[in-house]
Amino acid sequence: MKKSLGPTDRIYPMPCPLVLGGTMDQADALAVAWIGIASGKPPSVAAALRKTRRTLELIRESGEFTVNIPTAEQAAIADYFGIVSGRATDKFADTGWTLAPSLAVAAPIIVECPYNLECKVTQEVDMGEHVLVIGEIVQSHAEEAILDETGEKVDVAKLDPLVYIAGSREYRRLGEKVADAFSIGRTVVPQGSHEDV
Numbered sequence: 001m002k003k004s005l006g007p008t009d010r011i012y013p014m015p016c017p018l019v020l021g022g023t024m025d026q027a028d029a030l031a032v033a034w035i036g037i038a039s040g041k042p043p044s045v046a047a048a049l050r051k052t053r054r055t056l057e058l059i060r061e062s063g064e065f066t067v068n069i070p071t072a073e074q075a076a077i078a079d080y081f082g083i084v085s086g087r088a089t090d091k092f093a094d095t096g097w098t099l100a101p102s103l104a105v106a107a108p109i110i111v112e113c114p115y116n117l118e119c120k121v122t123q124e125v126d127m128g129e130h131v132l133v134i135g136e137i138v139q140s141h142a143e144e145a146i147l148d149e150t151g152e153k154v155d156v157a158k159l160d161p162l163v164y165i166a167g168s169r170e171y172r173r174l175g176e177k178v179a180d181a182f183s184i185g186r187t188v189v190p191q192g193s194h195e196d197v
Ligand SMILES: Cc1cc2nc3c(=O)[nH]c(=O)nc-3n(C[C@H](O)[C@H](O)[C@H](O)COP(=O)(O)O)c2cc1C
Pocket: 016, 028, 029, 030, 031, 032, 033, 034, 035, 048, 049, 050, 052, 053, 054, 055, 056, 079, 081, 082, 083, 084, 085, 086, 087, 164
């Protein structure tokens, strides 16, 4: 038996990156759980930002932003970026977190976050209370310490990304590996064909 829960804005789980707008001199960032990859070619990300956010103003000024993934250990500071507005205070001065110049956009990356995306706004879609800011991902960075043995890809166990659970409003971390993706499905129907997402 299923219980119908009505219209909802919750999926489980959600990421919780910090989306940053502005420049090295004047930056603001906020926690954004409503975010996801929107295309592979060109690589794109879509972030749902409430129209009142200070960070959104800065993103609109330059048309650029960065996405910065905090670790589970960094939950307290990440949460701070999600409960205080840059209109009231300088969140970077408050937390001691620091900025580094990006390579391809004016918006800086957050040094303490081990994985970072540089993005250029390509579209803004009015969704009602929120706008969907869609950006092309033009560069990315990872701390060497979170790379796998090839040195080319992120090892998610080393990244240990912060995970947000809507509804119960709590932070979690990822659990253990379950199976190989694009592979385990073949054990169901061995001749199944593969199509890239
Ligand atoms: C876990 C968490 C997730 C959040 N997700 C979003 C989101 O997806 N979109 C959004 O506009 N605000 C979201 N917020 C709220 C903003 O991060 C918050 O209002 C922030 O203080 C805005 O900062 P700013 O005004 O300096 O930009 C979230 C907050 C938390 C704690």
